[in-house]
Amino acid sequence: MTTQGKVYLLGAGPGDPSLMTLRGKELVERADCLVYDALVAPEILAWSKPSCVRVYVGKRASRHAMAQEDINRLLVETSKQYACVVRLKGGDPYVFGRGGEEADVLSAEKVPFEVVPGISSAIAGPGYAGIPVTHREYCTQFTVFTGHENPDKGESTLDVEGIARAQGTKVMLMGMSSLRETLARLVEAGQKKSTPAAVIQWATTGRQRSVTGTVGTLADKAEKAGLGAPAIVVIGDVVKEASKLDWYQKLPLFGKRIVVTRTREQIGGLSRQLRELGADVIELPTIRITDPSDRQAFAESVVDCHTYDWLIFTSPNGVKRFFEAFFAVYSDIRCIGGARIAAIGKATEAALKAHGLATDIMPKKAVAEELVKEFARQKERVRGIEHTTMLWVHGEKSREVIARELSAAGAIVDECLAYNTVPETEDTTGAQARLREEGADIITFTSSSTVENFLALGIPLPDTCKIVSIGPITTATLHENGLKPAAEAKEHDIPGLVAAIRKLK
16 A cells, blocks of 8 residues: 655754754654765664665765655655655755755655754854854854856856855855865955965764865865865854864864774764764674573563572673563562662663662672672671572673572572674674774774674774773683783773773873
8 A cells, every 4th residue: 555654854964973953863763764865974874773774875076876866756756655754964954955956846746744954064064173153253144155066057156256255254065176276266256365264074073184274275285185075165264263262173082083893772872972082983883682592481580580589680781681571571660579689880780770770789890700709798798698599681692600600609590591692794884894994093892792793704903903892801802812902991881991992092
């Protein structure tokens, strides 16, 4: 049966995924079909649900994945197949994004549509380079123009004279291929060669690079620095503020390309912290969390959890999977009974707290051996271990330290296999290709499985790439594979990992 869906013309922002609007993120997560451009941040695509159909229609300079007329037809056709079609466009759909043309076609075909504005690189790009597009000491207006006109027009319709005469800041988008020519035309039309000017490439991302000069020198400086598209050109006295107001390129990890290898579901927290410090993050998930091999046995363990003296959780994944199954059976957290709770790691403790559960025992170091020692140290508090019943919730490939050591101490330990860790086989964002092509400064590992599965990809790392490990078990796996980490987190959690990265020279 043919249905009539709705098309959302959504501005994906200038590059930094955190600059996507809340409305935009909601739509990406809801989308049945994503039609996206070349400059959409790969991390944004990862927000979509697994069943979402993704269609790449990117246009970069002379390399077009799909002609605009075909994109227009595609939007009409997909609206008849999917309830929610999201057309993801870099920046804002109506700022040189040809969103107006797409809206015209949708309107003519009577396809319901909605326009969701995005933050334009015309404003965000200069802002991330320390350049305010307006400033009371310099100007009270700004002009935005494109350096890439419709090639079918024959002659340029750009009002070069009007732009040259205009007061205030001038921002050119999509004009790197004709930068020298455009600046020369502006000078011929009256623009002073001495006017400050800047080029900002890959604005708002960890790949950002910029140069400043004047209208007369900018083309040479940009060429010498090797700057190309995508880039923004800013002309005006406000460029003088760049050296003083450049906050982004002064961040502690700016210029560092860092690889994150956690699961797709968990990768965001670490990536966000690194990006907030200015890093260029490559999200390359190497593992994926799936259902346990024996789902019936897992379910039975969860149902019987109230019969145990202790519940032991050693990872946030275990907590998540356990309580998904728990609340599928029980509607009240009190059905967990009187069991006391042991946990490894602050993230696991936080996941339990989200369900209203406090931990009774948590070792200072987030390793299994320390949890066993903590039980031994607190014999009086836990009223001994002998004959105590314990349910250990963990993944299928966990080390057997907890079961072995606590059983040897006299406890009755049952294992609740809540999930399985398998290699991630999808590379939806092209991270592997980017790492092979560009290399990295730092690569992070948060578990032994991330190490093993990354190595299985066969991606060579440059000798200058530093390895950072989350803790001793991961470090041991690195050593077993002939790799030496440059740093290991003192606190075996994500904040500890970030702290270790910051201390690297």
